Amino acid sequence: MPDKSYFAYLECGFCGEKYDPDKLWNLCLKCGKPLLARYDLEAARKTLKTRDLANREPTLWRYRELLPLRDEANRLSLGEGFTPLIRPGRLEREVEHSPIFIKDEGLNPTGSFKARGLCLAVSRALELGVKSLSTPSAGNAACALSAYAALAGLEAHVYMPADVPKPFINECRVLGAQVHLVDGLITDCGKIARSDLEKYGRFDVSTLKEPYRIEGKKTMGYEIAEQLGWNLPDVIIYPTGGGTGLVGMWKAFGELEKLGWIGPGRPRLVTVQSDGCAPMVRAFHQGQEFADPWPGARTIADGLRVPAAVGDFLILRALRESRGTAVAVPDKEILEATYLLGKTTGLWPAPEGGATLAAFLHLKQSGWIRENESVVLFNTGSGAKYSRVWD
Numbered sequence: 001m002p003d004k005s006y007f008a009y010l011e012c013g014f015c016g017e018k019y020d021p022d023k024l025w026n027l028c029l030k031c032g033k034p035l036l037a038r039y040d041l042e043a044a045r046k047t048l049k050t051r052d053l054a055n056r057e058p059t060l061w062r063y064r065e066l067l068p069l070r071d072e073a074n075r076l077s078l079g080e081g082f083t084p085l086i087r088p089g090r091l092e093r094e095v096e097h098s099p100i101f102i103k104d105e106g107l108n109p110t111g112s113f114k115a116r117g118l119c120l121a122v123s124r125a126l127e128l129g130v131k132s133l134s135t136p137s138a139g140n141a142a143c144a145l146s147a148y149a150a151l152a153g154l155e156a157h158v159y160m161p162a163d164v165p166k167p168f169i170n171e172c173r174v175l176g177a178q179v180h181l182v183d184g185l186i187t188d189c190g191k192i193a194r195s196d197l198e199k200y201g202r203f204d205v206s207t208l209k210e211p212y213r214i215e216g217k218k219t220m221g222y223e224i225a226e227q228l229g230w231n232l233p234d235v236i237i238y239p240t241g242g243g244t245g246l247v248g249m250w251k252a253f254g255e256l257e258k259l260g261w262i263g264p265g266r267p268r269l270v271t272v273q274s275d276g277c278a279p280m281v282r283a284f285h286q287g288q289e290f291a292d293p294w295p296g297a298r299t300i301a302d303g304l305r306v307p308a309a310v311g312d313f314l315i316l317r318a319l320r321e322s323r324g325t326a327v328a329v330p331d332k333e334i335l336e337a338t339y340l341l342g343k344t345t346g347l348w349p350a351p352e353g354g355a356t357l358a359a360f361l362h363l364k365q366s367g368w369i370r371e372n373e374s375v376v377l378f379n380t381g382s383g384a385k386y387s388r389v390w391d
């Protein structure tokens with residue numbers, strides 16, 4: 001059975017500049033945009049077959065040849081990934097559409113799909129000799145970083161808006177992280193985190209500002225394909241903040257095609273944001289390559305309260321190349337859809353998960369989603385820590 005990683009080099013997603021894959025990098029030194037991991041997929045195609053996966057562990061590490069880790073000794077695992085793709089029969093009848101699938105990311109360690117990204121980022125940081133890690137976060141990324149740093153024995157510094165629900169703060173503290181609370185939004189957290197980086201010699205694992213969180217999140221694309229028997233759905237609806245998962249899945253589908261595991265067909269990708277913070281939706285419909293920052297961002301879906309994303313052009317590219325779209329929904333509809341999702345499925349969704357159902361209802365109503373088209377909704381996290389939303 002093949003085993004080694006086919007990770008070959010890093011490449012800027014914007015200007016194409018190449019980087020040594022075995023050195024520590026943040027953004028592209030030439031243009032300041034995100035670096036992406038590239039693999040020798042031609043070699044992989046010759047040796048790696050879908051049947052090799054059959055008996056592997058039910059975590060994202062089942063795709064180890066397509067992940068950037070060099071040495072198994074540095075592999076950190078808390079059971080992340082390979083989450084269920086649920087067929088919600090009662091929801092399908094309620095909204096009069098089938099098939100619908102829900103990718104339930106709430107089952108990941110620390111209760112959200114942030115575990116996927118931080119699992120890879122911290123494993124690689126460990127491999128490359130980092131001692132101290134730092135990230136701004138709306139809550140879920142902070143918990144995930146804290147967990148993997150604890151597992152690795154590395155120092156974690158998390159910067160969250162001071163109004164983040166208490167359960168996020170509690171979890172980070174139990175997991176041994178240094179919690180920094182900031183009056184402001186995640187972008188303000190980012191500014192303060194950045195100014196501390198050099199002062200204290202920490203490595204920045206902000207989303208898309210290092211190359212490996214996206215590698216963890218791309219596995220959602222592999223999993224959907226594998227769980228559907230190497231077929232893809234017609235539509236994927238994704239609650240977009242920094243866009244790592246959306247861009248990651250788009251990357252994953254390209255890789256799977258190069259491996260010969262899927263054909264050229266692609267799902268139409270949909271970004272959903274709250275109408276209180278919808279920079280990607282606005283930029284998409286205005287035909288822009290980059291998104292202007294959203295002033296006064298506010299939404300109950302904390303993971304979507306991201307007024308500016310460093311990977312904006314990658315999100316917009318994926319939406320356009322997939323012939324997808326972008327939808328903004330009011331918080332009131334997000335909340336209603338979250339309750340509808342809960343009472344028809346038995347999941348306790350994060351409001352970001354509810355947002356995907358709210359967007360679905362709009363797109364179904366407008367005819368953009370047609371009868372019998374298969375749709376994947378992403379429940380990106382568990383609702384359990386969003387105490388403010390349910391009070």
Ligand SMILES: *Cc1c(COP(=O)(O)O)cnc(C)c1O
Nearest residue numbers: 241242243244245303352380381
């Ligand atoms: C971070 C987060 C998002 C946004 O994810 P991106 O990949 O950064 O766009 C959505 N939902 C939840 C629950 C999150 O924690």
